[in-house]
Amino acid sequence: MSETAVATLIDGDASAFTFGCDYNPEQWSRETWLEDARLMNEAGVTLVALNIFGWAQLEPERGSYDFDALDAIIEILHDHGIGINLGTATASPPPWFSADYPESLPMMADGTRREFGGRQAFCPSSPAYREHALALVEKIAERYGAHPAVRLWHVSNEIGCHNAHCYCEISSEAFRGWLKERYASIDDLNDAWGTSFWSQRYASWEHIRTPKLTVSTGNPGQALDFMRFSSDELLAHYKAEQAILRRHSSAPVTTNFMVTAHIRNQDYWAWAPHMDVIANDHYLDHRLGDPRSELSFAADATRGLAGGRPWMLMEQATSAVNWQPLNIAKAPGEMIRNTLSHVARGADGISFFQWRASLQGSEKFHSAMLPHAGTDSSVWREVVELGDILTRLAEVTGSVVEAEVAIVFDWQAWWATDLDSHPSVQVRYLAQVHAAYNALLGAGITVDIVAPGAPVDAYTLVVVPSLYSVTDAAAQVLVDYVAAGGHAVVTFFSGIVDEHDRVRPGGYPGAFRELLGVRSEEFVPLHPSTVLELSDGQSARLWSERLRLEGAEAVSVFANGPVHGVPAVTRNTVGSGVAWYLATALDEASLAETLARAAREAGVTVPVAHPVGVEIVRRVSASGSWLFIINHTDASFEYRTQGTEILTGAEIGTPASATNETAQNGTLDVPAGAVRVVRESRN
Incomplete structure (x- = not known):
């Protein structure tokens, strides 16, 4: 898509950030839905992801569909001027599916199966899963494909996060089919895998299975091809859902990548060309020595997947998550700094998981835009402040990051x-x-x-x-x-x-x-x-x-x-x-x-010396340039520049004029923990 593809998700406006969240209305009463829509307007929310885990609500029994609740929440959000990022609900099958098709449950490398009760409890190669998932997508696309509130389609969710590698016999059969397409003959496969080692040479395709655990180390060629196969198998299902959506809708289609330190299951270089918008989920990982620098790397890598064009942050946390050994709350201002690090590195869309903090389930202590404490909370006030900041930074959308x-x-x-x-x-x-x-x-x-x-x-x-x-x-x-x-x-x-x-x-x-x-x-x-x-x-x-x-x-x-x-x-x-x-x-x-x-x-242009913990990133377009200075330290930082600081409105330096052709740099003070964005006046 074009450089302004993310921004145009909102009423075709190419000069606005998308600002939004995942919303799970099925967890709340219909009275709460109206209150949530009002508060979303107050926070500046413009795009809401719906129906991410809605399969059990939409198809509570096999072949029996109920869209009344989804119809209602879509209309409420549409009436409040909020766009929809509509999920296909295929991330987790409902209980009846796993009960009817127990062979679809994923098998681990040790040969044991995982049961229903979490999420993504299916084998990616399961024909039954493909059949029922695509039937559901067809129903959703038929019903909402032309709805004016639908700005974006969200296929599944964090594909391959838990079930990327299934080792069952169904997967073995699919793996063999993939290998036959990759290699012209069984001899070519034997040569590629080096099966002359340890008496591993295959005489027939039917002898090949998924690389379950062995009593010694396994064949590395087989392991690599299995990982490639697994990535391709999930991509094939994504493309199957995408094809249905495109038959019924002109809205862009994507899914949320996981460019992060602890997930490596998909080859996203192979996935990226099939996305209409590149979107990523990112959470600070406090198991790392330096989670903040990993955030910057993930943002830059996501921009790389977007071919240097703007991209979308589909999920992040306002504060703590629920799945690390120690789920650390963010300090005041940290959420805004984290968010603007993504923006500085090319994000034109910002969203959170999730809107309202859950009261039940394994994610009940995951932070949200609207926390358990409600609107009288520092998290809520910071969310509203961020919405205002993104509005003031709207002119940055569509620009690209400058890198040598x-x-x-x-x-x-x-x-x-x-x-x-x-x-x-x-x-x-x-x-x-x-x-x-x-x-x-x-x-x-x-x-x-x-x-x-x-x-x-x-x-x-x-x-x-x-x-x-x-x-x-x-x-x-x-x-x-x-x-x-x-x-x-x-x-x-x-x-x-x-x-x-x-x-x-x-x-x-x-x-x-x-x-x-x-x-x-x-x-x-x-x-x-x-x-x-x-x-x-x-x-x-x-x-x-x-x-x-x-x-x-x-x-x-x-x-x-x-x-x-x-x-x-x-x-x-x-x-x-x-x-x-x-x-x-x-x-x-x-x-x-x-x-x-x-x-x-x-000959790289090396910036002026600055403390570790201060990020300086420039975004540029044909109409200008914007310098982001993000101070993650506990001391103020001074930077010599010339232009207009957008967040405070301050003028820095002396602009060039008809009588003075040279612009003079001034001193910009960036307080501890603060962010400054300068619309530069450059000679």
Whole structure:
């Protein structure tokens, strides 16, 4: 869709944020519905997700439909000028379905089935599920496809969150069908999976099953293909629902992705082209060391899935969630800062789970826009304040984020890197991606997240963290980019295997060996407590290699440890470009220093020095630019700029005029915990 696709969900207005929530009216009386609609207007809500888990209400018995309640709430919201993000209700089948089709319940890798009573209690390959789910979607689309309140269709919900991988016999049959389409013959499959190992060679397709738990380690090629199959199987069902909706409605169709640190089940690069609007759910994960920086990464990755265009935050929390070991409430102002971090990084739509806090069920202690405490609460007041802020920032919608640096990130590489029987269980893909991202974030450098093989010619610097698995074609894109004058940084455990998890012979780092001008004979992983000192004073851990130079120069060498004197960081000139290799896991400060040096050499515009915890992001359009400064620290921050601060109305600096052609920067004070958005006056 166009750059203003998210904004136009509201009455065709291309200059307004969508602001909304999930709403579960089935949990409340009809009298409460009217009160909720009034309060939604007070908060500035413009888009409400309905019918996400409505299957049991719409089809309480097999083949018997009741739309009276959904009709009523849609009319109430429509009468109050609120648009509908209408769910297809297929995320969780009702009790009668699981009772009638017990074979549809999902099976785990250990061969046990999960029972009805939670959500997503179905096998994605189940023909019965597909039949009944699509019949329901047909009824919903027929009834509401032309309704003027329906602005967006919401297929299922957080697809694959719980049931992405089913190991039952139905799934085995579907897996075999998928494999037959992927491979021309059983011999090709055997070659791809390396089944000459451990007497695993298949003589017939019918012998292949899903990779349940085995007494030893399983076949990594089979595991990778099963994850690909599982992602594709869920996508196929999404497309089946989408096709029905498009027959009955012209409204855009999407589903809510889960670009987050704890969910990796779908290859969203493969899903994104099928979405009319890219939407993501994101919750701060306090199990991480730095949940705030992970929020920024997720927002940038979601923008990458949107091809750099604006996107929609479908769910977030006003305060605590209910599903972490410790569900931490947000501090005053934190929800607004979190939200505007998403906005700064490209979100033109903001929504929450959920509108009114539930009184029953496993999510009863999940925060909401309207909490248990009601409107006389700090959460409610902050929600109303956010609605006002988004109204004042409406001019930003449709603009895009300015970035000179790209990070290559891949869900399939994540799957492959985290398989077992690798040199070190301490090396995890996402941790290495986050380390590189956080180093750039700390320097104030905004990055785009791109897929392997995506065009990168527009970027000044490309960073490739621990891309263990990569295709020949994707590797060649990076080689051509550097040869044409680009600058790249590749970190350890990259380029090692192809898409079948087959090691590239000839020495590491495999696909990138010639580009980097180095050759490693052997990995030398380390105990996590071991600290490596480098010749330039930097430090590292986890990883080292028996590396030798084959054209590159050594920027630093290991000053201690098992490969003392061997190059640790290298730099290679290729054509008119430069390729760096980091043969170890540099510590936080060392990685930041190295990436900052690579960025400066590449010509990246590095922002003014600022404290860690201050985000500075720019959105631009043909009509102007907007600088977001988000101060997550407990101290005020001053920034030299020139323009109009939108949230306070303050003028900063002296604008250029007919008699004074030079605009003079002024000082913008950003108080502790505050956000400032400057409409820039730029020479």
